[in-house]
Amino acid sequence: MTEADLVAVVLFLGISAYAVFGGADFGAGFWDLLAGGAERGREPRALIEDAIGPVWEANHVWLIFVLVVLWTAFAETFASIMLTLFVPLSIAALGIVLRGAGFAFRKVVPDVAEQRIFGGAFAISSVVVPYCLGAVVGGVVSGRVPTGGTAGDRWASWINGSSIVGGLLAVTVCAYLAAVFLASDAHRLGERHLVGYFRRRAIGAAMVAGVLALAGYFVMKEDAVHLHRHLTDRALPLVIVSTVCGVITLTLLLRDSLRWARFFAIGAVATVVWGWGVAQWPYLLPTSLTVEQGAAPSGTLTAVIVVTVVAAVVIFPSLGLLYVLDQRNRLEAAPARDDETLAAVVSSPAAGTDDSGRPGDRG
Amino acid sequence: MLLAVDPLPWARAQMAFTLGVHIILVPLGVAWAFMILVAERRAMKHDDADARLLARRWSKVLAVTFAVGAVTGTVLTFEFGLLWPRFMGRFGDAFGIPFAIEGLFFFLEAIFLAIYIYGWDRLPPRMHWWSGVPIVVSGIGGTASVIAANAWMNQPAGFRLNAAGKVESVQPLKVIFNRAFPYETIHMLIAAYLVGGFLIASVYAFAMLRGRRDRYHRLGFLIPFTIAAIAAPLQMVVGDFVARAVYHDDPTKFAAIELVTRTGDHVPETLGGYLDSHGRLHGGIRIPDVASLLSGYSVNTKIEGLRAVAARDRPTFAQANVVHLAWDLMLGLGTALALLSVWFGLTWWRKKDLPKTAWFLRAATVAGVASVLALEAGWVVTEVGRQPWIVRGFMRVSSGVTSDSGVWITFLVVLVVYLAVAAATIFVLRSMARRWREGQDTVGPYAPDPGRPAAAGQEGK
Numbered sequence: 046m047t048e049a050d051l052v053a054v055v056l057f058l059g060i061s062a063y064a065v066f067g068g069a070d071f072g073a074g075f076w077d078l079l080a081g082g083a084e085r086g087r088e089p090r091a092l093i094e095d096a097i098g099p100v101w102e103a104n105h106v107w108l109i110f111v112l113v114v115l116w117t118a119f120a121e122t123f124a125s126i127m128l129t130l131f132v133p134l135s136i137a138a139l140g141i142v143l144r145g146a147g148f149a150f151r152k153v154v155p156d157v158a159e160q161r162i163f164g165g166a167f168a169i170s171s172v173v174v175p176y177c178l179g180a181v182v183g184g185v186v187s188g189r190v191p192t193g194g195t196a197g198d199r200w201a202s203w204i205n206g207s208s209i210v211g212g213l214l215a216v217t218v219c220a221y222l223a224a225v226f227l228a229s230d231a232h233r234l235g236e237r238h239l240v241g242y243f244r245r246r247a248i249g250a251a252m253v254a255g256v257l258a259l260a261g262y263f264v265m266k267e268d269a270v271h272l273h274r275h276l277t278d279r280a281l282p283l284v285i286v287s288t289v290c291g292v293i294t295l296t297l298l299l300r301d302s303l304r305w306a307r308f309f310a311i312g313a314v315a316t317v318v319w320g321w322g323v324a325q326w327p328y329l330l331p332t333s334l335t336v337e338q339g340a341a342p343s344g345t346l347t348a349v350i351v352v353t354v355v356a357a358v359v360i361f362p363s364l365g366l367l368y369v370l371d372q373r374n375r376l377e378a379a380p381a382r383d384d385e386t387l388a389a390v391v392s393s394p395a396a397g398t399d400d401s402g403r404p405g406d407r408g
Numbered sequence: 409m410l411l412a413v414d415p416l417p418w419a420r421a422q423m424a425f426t427l428g429v430h431i432i433l434v435p436l437g438v439a440w441a442f443m444i445l446v447a448e449r450r451a452m453k454h455d456d457a458d459a460r461l462l463a464r465r466w467s468k469v470l471a472v473t474f475a476v477g478a479v480t481g482t483v484l485t486f487e488f489g490l491l492w493p494r495f496m497g498r499f500g501d502a503f504g505i506p507f508a509i510e511g512l513f514f515f516l517e518a519i520f521l522a523i524y525i526y527g528w529d530r531l532p533p534r535m536h537w538w539s540g541v542p543i544v545v546s547g548i549g550g551t552a553s554v555i556a557a558n559a560w561m562n563q564p565a566g567f568r569l570n571a572a573g574k575v576e577s578v579q580p581l582k583v584i585f586n587r588a589f590p591y592e593t594i595h596m597l598i599a600a601y602l603v604g605g606f607l608i609a610s611v612y613a614f615a616m617l618r619g620r621r622d623r624y625h626r627l628g629f630l631i632p633f634t635i636a637a638i639a640a641p642l643q644m645v646v647g648d649f650v651a652r653a654v655y656h657d658d659p660t661k662f663a664a665i666e667l668v669t670r671t672g673d674h675v676p677e678t679l680g681g682y683l684d685s686h687g688r689l690h691g692g693i694r695i696p697d698v699a700s701l702l703s704g705y706s707v708n709t710k711i712e713g714l715r716a717v718a719a720r721d722r723p724t725f726a727q728a729n730v731v732h733l734a735w736d737l738m739l740g741l742g743t744a745l746a747l748l749s750v751w752f753g754l755t756w757w758r759k760k761d762l763p764k765t766a767w768f769l770r771a772a773t774v775a776g777v778a779s780v781l782a783l784e785a786g787w788v789v790t791e792v793g794r795q796p797w798i799v800r801g802f803m804r805v806s807s808g809v810t811s812d813s814g815v816w817i818t819f820l821v822v823l824v825v826y827l828a829v830a831a832a833t834i835f836v837l838r839s840m841a842r843r844w845r846e847g848q849d850t851v852g853p854y855a856p857d858p859g860r861p862a863a864a865g866q867e868g869k
């Protein structure tokens with residue numbers, strides 16, 4: 046394995062991490078959008094907010110990581126994708142702004158009308174962004190991104206069969222992951238009827254994802270020949286593993302064994318991304334630019350590998366710490382809401398008393 | 409269907425605008441975490457309830473501004489590709505390296521910020537405090553990495569171009585530790601603490617002017633203001649050093665800064681003034697010999713003029729005017745802020761108290777905005793002073809830009825979205841402040857629900 050191959054593997058690991066963790070956060074926004082009116086949707090929205098609040102920013106950094114590795118190690122690929130797919134990527138960038146800002150703002154405003162506006166921005170862009178990113182992947186795998194500094198078709202590169210399936214599949218997969226995660230969060234927090242609520246949605250999303258995958262099979266047969274061929278031969282094992290994981294997740298959901306369901310859901314999604322990578326190999330841009338041709342000089346690749354190793358040593362334990370604290374309820378549900386006891390202090394700051402004794406006694 | 413408009417001016421405008429917005433949030437992300445830790449430590453050591461309340465509230469506001477900083481930073485990441493694909497395609501191999509390192513720091517910052525903010529009542533106090541330390545460290549590391557990338561655009565190093573113009577033989581350490589890296593980094597880091605300090609202190613100065621002079625507000629003023637008051641005089645010294653470095657490393661930028669067109673010695677320092685389209689200097693106050701004196705400690709120091717370089721390889725006279733104006737602004741504001749700091753320092757040293765006059769609080773209120781202006785002005789000096797190069801001496805801005813003719817549309821959309829986000833941010837922060845004044849609490853999404861067993865209530869189960 047060359048250095049370039051190794052960095053390509055790192056890139057795909059980054060993409061799969063973003064698909065799983067970032068994806069689940071987007072999917073939570075999808076369910077937030079569909080949760081209904083203020084009254085009806087209050088409980089699921091509260092759960093969604095608690096679930097993604099502490100983790101979404103860290104999860105979001107995977108996207109930065111992917112972009113940075115791409116532009117450093119495979120600069121021409123990055124430039125070509127950005128040049129051709131200018132429109133969906135611009136929409137995605139702005140969608141990310143609205144989503145992050147909307148989410149952060151909703152949490153700290155008191156008024157329902159205000160919460161609606163910010164919540165709407167958060168939820169709608171949580172659907173738009175994964176659609177655009179999925180459409181971009183569709184444009185890439187179907188060979189619509191030329192190399193050499195010329196732009197491909199500004200519209201057809203992302204409005205085509207593969208892109209549409211890619212976009213819809215991305216939205217659905219995010220929704221699926223989120224529903225599984227939220228069901229098990231609800232289970233952990235003892236909110237019985239939300240378990241059922243999200244379990245039904247997880248199953249529904251899984252069905253839709255299955256149908257879309259099947260549709261994708263037929264679309265790509267004509268439209269993304271290289272990928273299609275190899276998804277059905279050398280990447281087939283991964284496709285099978287993914288399907289098996291998906292089925293196990295469904296079974297676990299139905300049997301109420303929520304503890305393990307999320308791990309199989311993660312497996313189902315990560316293996317799809319790896320399958321995409323294996324099927325596309327050795328191309329970065331099928332079928333015009335290979336990993337070898339598109340790779341940066343060795344010094345740069347070494348730097349990226351060193352950074353990755355440091356990340357593995359420093360970032361993974363930190364991320365692990367964050368997730369563990371979160372799962373053990375060591376992180377607060379919603380920091381902006383914990384001011385009750387502060388209220389007394391606030392009105393007469395100088396006479397402030399110790400305000401640390403509040404947790405746990407609210408419920 | 410689309411108007412085919414030259415993307416270049418729009419791409420420049422969009423890059424400048426989005427960077428100009430992001431950079432306002434950066435000092436908060438970098439310096440505020442430090443101030444929060446100072447306050448929390450004080451709370452722990454002296455059992456100081458005011459300090460604890462400040463630390464708590466600051467961390468909640470930081471959560472909001474950090475989110476805005478993160479998403480605006482993400483836009484910048486996309487923009488490098490969307491607006492400058494030819495630049496990235498050709499130089500990403502080298503330019504990208506510092507950003508790869510920056511990614512590490514972003515991860516750490518986002519992770520520990522979450523642990524810190526959400527861990528307030530759940531983690532043991534000591535552990536909670538320590539969970540804030542990586543935020544401070546990664547703020548500094550992240551800044552150094554991004555600045556390394558910017559410094560590399562000014563002083564490219566650590567690579568060769570082969571016959572086909574492709575980057576080869578990249579030496580990552582030389583890319584990162586380029587000539588401009590040390591001075592740009594130190595100057596920016598001090599700027600971050602300076603701006604963060606003055607900005608936060610200005611809120612409390614304003615409140616004190618309005619009569620809220622209790623201990624809580626005083627402390628909220630003193631912690632950030634002290635930090636800024638240390639940074640501001642220091643920044644003068646560092647800035648002086650930076651200016652001399654630019655004189656040596658990038659004489660053309662220096663000529664634009666000083667509005668010098670013809671090479672010579674005994675160059676006066678020009679305050680104000682502008683060049684007309686023929687390069688003649690109009691207006692302004694000229695202090696004899698001072699520019700030469702400052703650049704080389706001697707009136708005989710020679711300063712290279714703009715005309716020493718072919719017109720197509722240096723900033724236009726109009727751009728030089730922008731650089732010079734921004735330079736004057738940075739210097740003027742920097743000096744004023746340093747004087748304000750000295751006033752504060754002397755009074756504190758003698759009386760252990762703030763200057764009594766309301767003028768001090770008025771000045772401190774204005775200092776917040778003034779420091780942001782100085783920061784923006786400094787960046788205009790750096791960026792416009794580099795024109796016409798995107799990578800100095802290697803690639804022109806016009807060769808780096810995208811070919812997509814729709815950039816004017818994205819620019820307008822970005823403008824609208826950012827203005828909306830800015831308005832919403834201000835609205836949200838004000839609403840938080842008002843509720844805190846009234847001692848109110850926020851509630852969950854979509855209407856109050858006291859009945860819902862929040863996660864916090866699950867502990868005992």
Ligand code: HDD
Nearest residue numbers: 592595596599644647648650651739742782783786787790
């Ligand atoms: C609060 C902010 C602030 C203040 C008070 C000052 N600066 Fe500054 N300056 C910046 C904030 C800044 C900056 C952070 O915006 C820049 C842009 C790029 C950089 O590295 O720092 C900058 C750039 C910058 C440059 C261009 C560097 C380059 O292009 O490589 C010079 C020569 C100076 N500064 C010099 C000074 C001097 C002599 C000051 C004395 C008063 C001063 N600055 C105060």
Ligand code: HEM
Nearest residue numbers: 420423424427428431554555557558787791792797798805
């Ligand atoms: C690490 C930080 C930064 C990097 C890597 C960076 C990079 C760039 C790039 C690639 C361009 C377009 C090419 C060019 O015009 O030279 C640009 C232009 C510009 N940037 Fe920066 N920038 C940084 C920080 C900033 C900040 C914080 C500001 C704040 C105001 C700023 C202001 C500008 C302006 C005004 C332009 C337009 C210059 C012109 O076209 O005349 N930059 N920057």
Ligand code: HEM
Nearest residue numbers: 109433434437438474477478481482484485514518551554
């Ligand atoms: C003067 C230059 C810059 C400095 C000092 C700086 C520093 C920072 C800091 C401290 C943060 C943390 C968020 C916050 O506190 O607001 C941040 C966020 C971010 N910045 Fe910048 N930045 C600069 C310019 C840029 C540029 C040119 C880019 C483009 C690549 C960029 C990309 C990002 C990204 C992607 C984030 C989000 C990270 C996250 O998700 O946590 N920044 N920046």
